[in-house]
Amino acid sequence: MVAALKRPGLGRAALGGLLGFGFGYGLVVVLRLISGLPATQTAQTGYPQLIVGMITAAFGFLIGLGAFDYWFRWAAGAPTYPAELEHKAHGAHSWRDYFKFNTDHKVIGIQYICTTFVFFFIGGAMAMIMRTELAQPGTQIVEPGTFNSLFSAHAAIMIFVFVIPVFAGIANYVLPLMIGAPDMAFPRLNALSFWMLPIAGLLFVGSFLAPGGGFDAGWTGYAPLSTGAPLGQSFFNLGVQFAGASSVATALNFLVTIITMRAPGMNFWRLPLLVWANLSTSLLVVAATPFIAGVQFMVLFDRLLHTNFFQELNGGDVLSYQHIFWFYSHPAVYIMMLPGFGIVSEVISTHARKPIFGYRLMALALIGIIVLSYTVWAHHMFVSGMFAWLRIPMMITTLLIAVPTGIKIFSWLATLFGSKLHLRSTAMLFALGFIVTFTIGGISGVMLGMVPIDIHVSDTYFIVAHIHFVLFGGSVFTIFAGIYHWFPKMTGRMYDERLGRVHFWLTLVGMLGTFVPMHWIGMEGMPRRVADYSAQFGDWNLLISCFSFLLGAAQLIFLYNMIVSWKWGPLAGDNPWRARTIEWLVSSPPPIFNFDQIPRVVGGPYEYGVPGARHAILGPAEAEVGAAEPAVAGSAGTGPT
Amino acid sequence: MTRATLARLFAAIVVLTVVIAVPMTQIHWDGTQASSQADQIDTLLNVMIVLSSFVFAVVLVMLGYCIWKYRAKPGDESDGEPIHGNTKLEVAWTVIPTVIVLFGAIYSWIVLGDIETKAADALPVNVTAQQYKWTFNYPLPNGQSVSSNKLVVPSGRQLDLHLTSLDVIHSFWVPEWRIKRDLVPAGEGGNDIDNTVRVTPDRLGTYNVVCTELCGFGHATMRALVQVVPSDQFASWLAKQPRVKPQAGTATGSSTGSPSEYSNGSPTGGP
Ligand code: HEM
Ligand SMILES: [Cu+2]
Ligand SMILES: [Cu+2]
Numbered sequence: 052m053v054a055a056l057k058r059p060g061l062g063r064a065a066l067g068g069l070l071g072f073g074f075g076y077g078l079v080v081v082l083r084l085i086s087g088l089p090a091t092q093t094a095q096t097g098y099p100q101l102i103v104g105m106i107t108a109a110f111g112f113l114i115g116l117g118a119f120d121y122w123f124r125w126a127a128g129a130p131t132y133p134a135e136l137e138h139k140a141h142g143a144h145s146w147r148d149y150f151k152f153n154t155d156h157k158v159i160g161i162q163y164i165c166t167t168f169v170f171f172f173i174g175g176a177m178a179m180i181m182r183t184e185l186a187q188p189g190t191q192i193v194e195p196g197t198f199n200s201l202f203s204a205h206a207a208i209m210i211f212v213f214v215i216p217v218f219a220g221i222a223n224y225v226l227p228l229m230i231g232a233p234d235m236a237f238p239r240l241n242a243l244s245f246w247m248l249p250i251a252g253l254l255f256v257g258s259f260l261a262p263g264g265g266f267d268a269g270w271t272g273y274a275p276l277s278t279g280a281p282l283g284q285s286f287f288n289l290g291v292q293f294a295g296a297s298s299v300a301t302a303l304n305f306l307v308t309i310i311t312m313r314a315p316g317m318n319f320w321r322l323p324l325l326v327w328a329n330l331s332t333s334l335l336v337v338a339a340t341p342f343i344a345g346v347q348f349m350v351l352f353d354r355l356l357h358t359n360f361f362q363e364l365n366g367g368d369v370l371s372y373q374h375i376f377w378f379y380s381h382p383a384v385y386i387m388m389l390p391g392f393g394i395v396s397e398v399i400s401t402h403a404r405k406p407i408f409g410y411r412l413m414a415l416a417l418i419g420i421i422v423l424s425y426t427v428w429a430h431h432m433f434v435s436g437m438f439a440w441l442r443i444p445m446m447i448t449t450l451l452i453a454v455p456t457g458i459k460i461f462s463w464l465a466t467l468f469g470s471k472l473h474l475r476s477t478a479m480l481f482a483l484g485f486i487v488t489f490t491i492g493g494i495s496g497v498m499l500g501m502v503p504i505d506i507h508v509s510d511t512y513f514i515v516a517h518i519h520f521v522l523f524g525g526s527v528f529t530i531f532a533g534i535y536h537w538f539p540k541m542t543g544r545m546y547d548e549r550l551g552r553v554h555f556w557l558t559l560v561g562m563l564g565t566f567v568p569m570h571w572i573g574m575e576g577m578p579r580r581v582a583d584y585s586a587q588f589g590d591w592n593l594l595i596s597c598f599s600f601l602l603g604a605a606q607l608i609f610l611y612n613m614i615v616s617w618k619w620g621p622l623a624g625d626n627p628w629r630a631r632t633i634e635w636l637v638s639s640p641p642p643i644f645n646f647d648q649i650p651r652v653v654g655g656p657y658e659y660g661v662p663g664a665r666h667a668i669l670g671p672a673e674a675e676v677g678a679a680e681p682a683v684a685g686s687a688g689t690g691p692t
Numbered sequence: 693m694t695r696a697t698l699a700r701l702f703a704a705i706v707v708l709t710v711v712i713a714v715p716m717t718q719i720h721w722d723g724t725q726a727s728s729q730a731d732q733i734d735t736l737l738n739v740m741i742v743l744s745s746f747v748f749a750v751v752l753v754m755l756g757y758c759i760w761k762y763r764a765k766p767g768d769e770s771d772g773e774p775i776h777g778n779t780k781l782e783v784a785w786t787v788i789p790t791v792i793v794l795f796g797a798i799y800s801w802i803v804l805g806d807i808e809t810k811a812a813d814a815l816p817v818n819v820t821a822q823q824y825k826w827t828f829n830y831p832l833p834n835g836q837s838v839s840s841n842k843l844v845v846p847s848g849r850q851l852d853l854h855l856t857s858l859d860v861i862h863s864f865w866v867p868e869w870r871i872k873r874d875l876v877p878a879g880e881g882g883n884d885i886d887n888t889v890r891v892t893p894d895r896l897g898t899y900n901v902v903c904t905e906l907c908g909f910g911h912a913t914m915r916a917l918v919q920v921v922p923s924d925q926f927a928s929w930l931a932k933q934p935r936v937k938p939q940a941g942t943a944t945g946s947s948t949g950s951p952s953e954y955s956n957g958s959p960t961g962g963p
Binding site: 273436447585 | 789886
């Protein structure tokens with residue numbers, strides 16, 4: 052028992068969390084007593100003893116887990132790793148290793164994916180509760196206050212601990228393999244990034260236990276509603292810090308990995324588009340995320356320390372919250388979409404057996420999107436009462452973003468021309484389904500970008516429809532495509548395609564049935580974020596709820612398929628899709644250090660149909676047959692005639 | 693691809709565009725139009741619906757065509773044609789969408805200018821929101837004012853609504869008027885908030901002010917009645933209302949303290 056608590060692991064982490072909490076709590080109490088204040092403070096925006104305690108508990112947890120063991124030893128001048136531990140912390144030798152601090156990018160990738168899917172199902176369950184409440188006008192199963200907490204937590208969980216990190220997880224697994232690297236550039240930082248994530252998720256879910264209930268100012272947490280809200284709000288403020296720190300650290304890791312660890316011959320124009328997508332995403336994350344971290348600290352300080360950043364009566368400025376918030380949160384919508392674009396490019400070219408049409412323009416479109424995405428944030432504030440003139444330039448840049456996004460859609464479609472299209476993989480179904488659903492989301496997005504239309508539909512169900520078309524029809528469809536596509540690589544086993552197809556079709560029908568009618572009731576007058584609504588919308592809402600239950604049930608099929616196939620699925624082989632990128636050249640799952648020999652890259656990643664073309668060669672012994680590099684550029688080549 | 697196929701595809705796109713756009717523009721999604729601004733906004737929306745239907749039809753037809761035409765035969769494991777790109781096409785689908793969205797931007801800009809033009813005889817009304825109720829205050833020429841918890845307005849005259857909140861952010865929306873604007877707690881003339889919104893009701897009837905910015909547990913039911921009446925009827929209604937003396941702040945009987953024991957905007961605790 053004692054020995055178990057001394058070894059790094061979840062046991063010691065729990066102990067560390069407890070000790071950390073005790074330390075933080077005690078520190079506040081002692082300092083308050085010294086200052087002559089009552090030992091604890093329980094105003095709804097206060098509770099400093101709990102808040103400091105939660106921060107120190109999080110660090111105690113990480114220290115207990117062993118996240119800092121190496122650095123501590125190094126700082127103390129001790130041997131950084133006792134020899135017998137070296138390999139235990141890298142690579143999975145049994146299922147138990149997935150519950151430890153592990154530095155192998157493949158283990159971390161799977162840890163990310165499994166953890167984020169747990170949160171996906173928790174957030175999804177909240178959606179089901181909300182849809183049950185909304186099936187009829189009036190109040191049935193949850194009070195309006197609880198309803199507010201539900202959609203706030205639903206969105207915070209889906210965004211911060213599902214969509215953003217699940218992409219980091221997928222890329223964690225496949226990106227180093229794709230560029231021929233043995234691991235990520237900073238494996239320990241990588242592991243630390245992952246372990247901050249459950250902390251964020253626990254804070255979001257745990258907020259429901261706080262006095263006054265869960266945070267209820269929406270995932271947008273506008274001041275001054277958030278600055279005056281009960282304690283749960285502080286859980287949100289803190290959760291965002293951990294999720295944000297996690298994604299910034301991962302993004303730095305991706306940047307350094309992509310820039311410095313490419314295999315010989317892997318120049319930028321030979322990078323698979325998934326790598327390009329994560330490169331762009333990481334550039335967004337490192338520059339934008341500090342803004343949301345900052346603004347949530349400002350709210351926390353307003354609540355605890357009376358800093359008055361957003362208190363208009365004390366010289367603060369209410370609207371500045373929204374500007375800072377959206378300066379992160381608009382780029383964040385691309386943080387939640389670009390990695391998906393990368394996945395779709397991989398899946399489509401593989402299953403269409405064709406090079407991606409206009410590869411270079413596809414990469415440049417990503418760069419265009421990230422540059423423009425910093426210039427559009429105030430399109431979320433057209434009715435906020437901000438400086439009126441600002442609406443016009445923000446409208447123009449917003450509409451212009453549709454151009455690079457359109458380039459991507461058209462290029463995928465053109466990739467299908469003259470292809471040998473295979474629909475047997477569920478991954479391809481989700482990729483093609485994504486083209487349809489994401490186009491709908493993009494179209495409603497363009498409408499929202501036009502100020503006069505937005506004035507009418509902003510903060511209505513039209514927005515809820517739009518959000519879900521881009522996040523569910525966009526991000527989540529690509530996430531499913533990615534999971535199905537690399538499932539054989541990650542587990543070495545094949546999933547059940549029949550169940551996969553059922554999952555796809557039910558998801559598509561459920562999603563259209565749930566979210567299409569939301570456009571209409573929004574335009575007709577149903578506001579967003581309401582537990583109750585006027586009776587005229589009753590029938591539509593009942594229909595929406597029925598479809599949403601179908602949508603929810605479909606995800607259980609996915610869960611079943613994944614679990615059962617992981618254990619009992621037929622062996623998949625190294626390259627079941629006959630894909631060209633490097634991760635398919637190694638075994639499934641790949642060896643612990645990925646490559647016995649560093650691969651050499653000799654051509655573009657998608658040279659399907661080019662006689663003799665290769666992307667990469669494993670091992671120097673092999674002769675470089677057909678190494679001549681075919682044209683990759685979007686400018687050369689023939690049209691789909 | 694032959695010319696004939698191209699023509700057929702194009703025809704399919706046009707047909708699909710019509711099939712989507714016609715019903716979509718025939719249904720009045722936005723509901724009743726009850727302000728002179730509503731018509732222009734709905735027209736803009738309809739133009740966008742037609743353009744969007746076209747874009748959506750292009751995507752659907754191309755996708756459908758490819759799946760139908762290029763689906764690999766069972767057992768065919770060969771690769772597709774190695775087409776890497778086509779500069780003309782790529783330029784086309786960069787330039788054409790740019791033109792479309794810039795058209796949309798300019799059109800929207802014009803509509804925005806129109807719907808926000810101030811009329812000379814606009815009727816000023818001060819709108820004050822607090823958790824979870826609305827107050828409407830009509831300043832009178834003699835310095836007094838009339839206060840009401842329903843918004844009674846004359847038809848055909850522009851309203852110049854001045855919006856303030858006493859606690860958190862709320863939002864003023866009358867769906868039939870298509871006009872919405874947040875009410876920001878900004879103190880007196882505070883912080884450069886654009887707190888004026890204009891609308892010209894032109895259809896008699898009873899509507900609702902709907903709060904569309906999350907403001908707490910009572911948000912869903914934070915409504916107020918709107919009555920659009922002929923102008924003589926409005927004048928007599930106004931004449932019958934009790935007068936209130938002018939005072940600081942726009943709302944009558946407003947408490948500057950916390951309107952509810954729940955979230956009142958500013959942090960509650962002492963140290
Ligand atoms: C089973 C599928 C889902 C259903 C039925 C569902 C349902 C809902 C409902 C009922 C709301 C509250 C709307 C309101 O009252 O304003 C909501 C809000 C939201 N959902 Fe979902 N949702 C689903 C999946 C997702 C996913 C996968 C994501 C993100 C990846 C997501 C992101 C959001 C966001 C950002 C909001 C806005 C919350 C806010 O207004 O603060 N949802 N969803
Ligand atoms: Cu945005
Ligand atoms: Cu409200």
